[in-house]
Amino acid sequence: MDESLVRRLIPEVIGVLVRRGADFAAAEDAVQEALIEALRGWPDDPPREPKGWLVSVAWRRYVDVIRSESTRRRREDAVAVEPEQGPTSGTDDTLQLYFLCAHPALSSASAVALTLRAVGGLTTRQIADAYLVPESTMAQRISRAKRTVAKDGLGRPGDVATVLRVLYLVFNEGYSGDVDLVSEAIRLTRQLNGLIDHPEVSGLLALMLLHHSRRTARVADDGSLVPLAEQDRRRWDTAAIAEGVVVLQAALARDRLGEYQAQAAIAALHADAATAAETDWVQIVEWYDELSALTDSAVVRLNRAVAVGEADGAQAGLAALRELDPDLPRFTAVDAYLHERAGELGTARQLYAAAAQRATNLAERDHLVKQAARLRDTRSR
Structure with a gap:
């Protein structure tokens, strides 16, 4: 079959x-x-x-x-x-399901699970394996979500923004078990892009393609994270980059800028640089300014601080960082990076160690521990 x-x-x-x-x-x-x-x-x-x-x-x-x-x-x-x-024709029917699965009464986790089941066609076991939970737990989650949608779903479907958020959540789950959620998210977003004429749908598809293009270069053979600046760009998927850029350009031509288009534009600038040194950080800062205006997101401003540090120098980046809440996720890691760029290696080493203690996953923690150890070894020589 x-x-x-x-x-x-x-x-x-x-x-x-x-x-x-x-x-x-x-x-x-x-x-x-x-x-x-x-x-x-x-x-x-x-x-x-x-x-x-x-x-x-x-x-x-x-x-x-x-x-x-x-x-x-x-x-x-x-x-x-x-x-x-x-x-x-299944066009209108499939499109309706995207919006029903993004029902406003559903939690993000339930909306994602229901989308993967009803729109993606995955089994309950596949979804459970992907999210590393028992199949019975996922079955209950999906059943509750279906009851919610059955109760009043036809009267209160979600909107485009909610549908896109659900798809982006699927994408960000990455890979586990026998289901590649990154590829599944791209497939579903590509399908949605063919069903609905909306520049942000195209923007999200472009963003996914551009991020996914770096997948094989993002992790070393030993499983450790490879930062963007250190990745072997020969391993990037040029076909995915080319498709992402074409989709993005068509979306931007509509002159209805949204957050996914702005994020994709930043990713495209990274993809366009043959080496890390050739990255157009000035344009990236400008796109972060656009993105910040669209989202008013502290995480966006945190990433902007990194870009400012690259474009205008580490001290400028640290000045931008001081405007943000130190309790933000990854704040300490960014602080460590910018202090290292400023030549303050002792402070950077302490900050890397502190950031490792706050890391939310093992790969990130190991990377930060290695950064702290690297500076300690540099100082001892």
């Missing part, structure tokens, strides 16, 4: 059932039952029209459930006869 075809059809089929009157939770359950039957029968007897087959079987499963619930007898009368019209 063609897994990629099935995953593409799942949101379309769910959308057809929802449009016919099924609530979201019941539609998703019925489609899952149809998929089980497809797994049994398709290898030996594949249908000529896979989508039509899935719609017919899922609809029958849905009607069977309705008929078995005596308390919903009135609803049975409305849906027991399958509509005569065949399945239509």
Whole structure:
């Protein structure tokens, strides 16, 4: 069975059932039952029209459930006869699911899980493995999310900004288990970009492609982090960079700047530099100014301080840093880096050690410990 075809059809089929009157939770359950039957029968007897087959079987499963619930007898009368019209284009149906899964009443974690299940077509076990939680925990999370959407999802779908935030959260989860969430996020965002004409959707797709292009160079053979300035740029994916730049340029030409487009522009400037020394830090600072105006984000201003330190010197970067809250994540690591750039190696070493204690993951902690040790060794020579 063609897994990629099935995953593409799942949101379309769910959308057809929802449009016919099924609530979201019941539609998703019925489609899952149809998929089980497809797994049994398709290898030996594949249908000529896979989508039509899935719609017919899922609809029958849905009607069977309705008929078995005596308390919903009135609803049975409305849906027991399958509509005569065949399945239509899945574009509107799939797009609707993106917005339903970004329901405003859902937590970020629930919205991500539901998107991966209903739009991405992943199994509960795959999603659980990706997030390193028990399958039963993820099943409960998805069930609660489906009940929430079924209750009033058709009346209060999320907006574009929420959909994009959910997709970006998927992207930032990276890779674990047998599901590559980075690639999955790119696939879903690429699909959404084909369904909706919105420059920020294109901006997010460009941002993902540009960040993903550096994936293989970001980690050394021993699993340690490789900072951007030290990465082997020959290992960057030039095809992903080229696609990201084309998508970004088309979005920027719309003259409706948003935060994902601004972030992608910064990533494109990094990708355009043949070496770290050739990075256009002045333009990057300008883009951070645009991004800060759009988001009013302290994290953006923290990253801007680094760019200012590169463009105008370490002392200018430290001055920009002093305007921020020291409790910000990564503040101490940035402080250490800028002090090292300023030649204050003793202070930088202490700050690297302090930043390592605050690190939120093992790879980051090990990197900061190595930076502190490197300066200690430099000082002893």
